[in-house]
Amino acid sequence: MESVTELDEATLRGQADVWKYMLGFADSMALKSAVELRIPDIIHSHGHALTLSQIVLSIDSASPSPDITCLARIMRLLVRRNIFTAHQDGGDSGETLYGLTHSSRWLLRDSELTLAPMLLMETNSALMAPWHCFSQCLNQGGPWAFEKAHGCDIWHFLSENPGFNKLFNDGMACTARITMKAILTRYEGGFDDVGSLVDVGGGIGSTVAEIVKAYPNIKGINFDLPHVIATAPVYHGVSHVGGDMFVEGNIPNADAIFMKWIMHDWSDIDCIKILKNCRKAIPERSGKVIIVDIVLEPNGDGMFDDTGLVFDLMMIAHTSGGKERTESEWKKILKQAGFPRYKIIKIPALLSIIEAYPMMHCHE
Template sequence: MESVEGEASLRGQAEIWKHMFAFIDSLALKCAIELRIPDIIHSHGGPITSSQIASSIDSPSSPEISYIERIMRLLGHKNIFAAQHPSDGGEPLYGLTHSSRWLVTGSDSNQLGPVFLVENHPYMVNSWHFLSQCVKEGGSAIEKAFGGVYIDLASKDQQFNKIFNEGMACNAKFLTREILAGYKHGFDSLKSLVDVAGGIGGLISEIVKSYPHIKGINFDLPHVITTAPVYDGVTHVSGDMFHTIPNADALLLKWVLHNWSDEACVKILKNCRKAIPEKTGKVIVIDVVLQPDGQGLFDDAGYACDLVMMVNTAGGKERTELEWKKLLEEGGFPRYQIIKIPALQSIIEAYPE
């Protein structure tokens, strides 16, 4: 019995060590993305050594090969990259895996690198050090750390605004494919569609491209719209969704409502209700639907995202279906259906009656 208890205790100790250093995995991978290592391996067309990686890094001086070797050893051990160890003791070779292919720039619509850089930006990461203070006092960790939520910081910091918008645009890019595949007929009858808080317009532009009969409106705050490129069939409109939303047959809210408290979401939804037709209008919410049992492929990420919202927003959170139902009803949408897609988010189609 003692040996069993001793083994369990040892495993418990190892588990705590693992969690103690879990941040290193994220920041080592951030380093690899910033150095464009996934792109370098991809451009070579196959596994390469740390020396070959170093020779391809854009740097004013010679990169530290020993640092690259140690970073790649860790990321290879974590199966982010595929590590091959030659039997003759030569340099290990590192190739892409199904995970690191999501970090290759512009390879296709599978791209999470810019999103990763947003979530591991100092604004986001440093805020977590204030979490215990928030538990005791309430409030938002990012506000305690930097004096504002991430939307405020983006409006004041042009570099972060660029990183944030690029991240959201890439998130929209790969998610768009799943939306268009999983919601094929949901856009058929629409003549107009507003992407509420649509960023720089990546999602609405792809929808209009696939459904050219739709008049697309990309709606966001002025500092976001000023960076938005021109798209055929899309009109950029600046404004504030807490005041008024442009009228359309349907409104799209992708990863928007999870940023806000229940009270704020109800206000947004009521404004959405005013902007669509009484009988035929609808709201298309694309957001996480937490599962109580937590056994799904993306459930770990969903629960983690819930804490990201707690730390980096003023009242934002991920929600279960029951929480979504209550929110939609209070916002004027008593009828809804959830459409599963192969992504972290689901589609929630909500109707005013």
């Protein structure tokens, strides 16, 4: 039988957990401020740990005297969260020196592999507002959270707000680079038999450009809505096609179709519609659809399993019926769209690869 002391300890732990989750947004905002001030880049550019005074000297500030005390308090929390290191200077000053960790290296703005644009996108007020509408969605039903917050869905909002559209595209492009590095390293032989590849919902084309760079024999086609394609740069070996993946016949024909972080934006009914249109654009016997998305493990203890559950809630916040899916949920929509066979390939990333084959596919 538990003692009164143990019960009191458990009760206090419960209270501490509620405070922790109640104020979890503070971690996000502290991280956001560090990225906006380019603190990871400042430390990295010097090649060694810096004092607060040294950091402040490099901050691009509108004020001649930035508030160093405010910075000290932000850094104290971020050190506690293992975003930065802190140790005492061995010299006479005794000042604290702040250095980078494996986490803050993912926040370097000028690094090829960075999550900084994604962090700035997700913590933008436009994307934070829908999170406040969850209970309304449950109690009142439609429209979805983003529409409740902004009066339109996210795609219309992007088309009407060029500044936010750029922030969104930059966020998607940075995650594309990270995921593509994992894919090109671990998806062995996946593109060997592909002569032409359509990236459906490919944004500004950075993903398919990476694939074509690694596999120059592939004819790359970047397919997205016209307003997205309008901002796409020129990539060698890649053509841009504007259209709507929900309209039959819009998706260009190719040997294979690639979709990274597209399906989770849509309901099962919409995903089946997209997949059916994809199926019509690839060869019946040799074609395949390569889906790169989260495969939920609700009780998993993998490195990214917890993040997957948070992303599922993000879909409530930002999409009109989107969701993250377990393997059984993926199997169900693939089968209904005419892809009875599939293979899941794990890669060192938040996302997994799902190779789906049409009804008559002979590939083993």
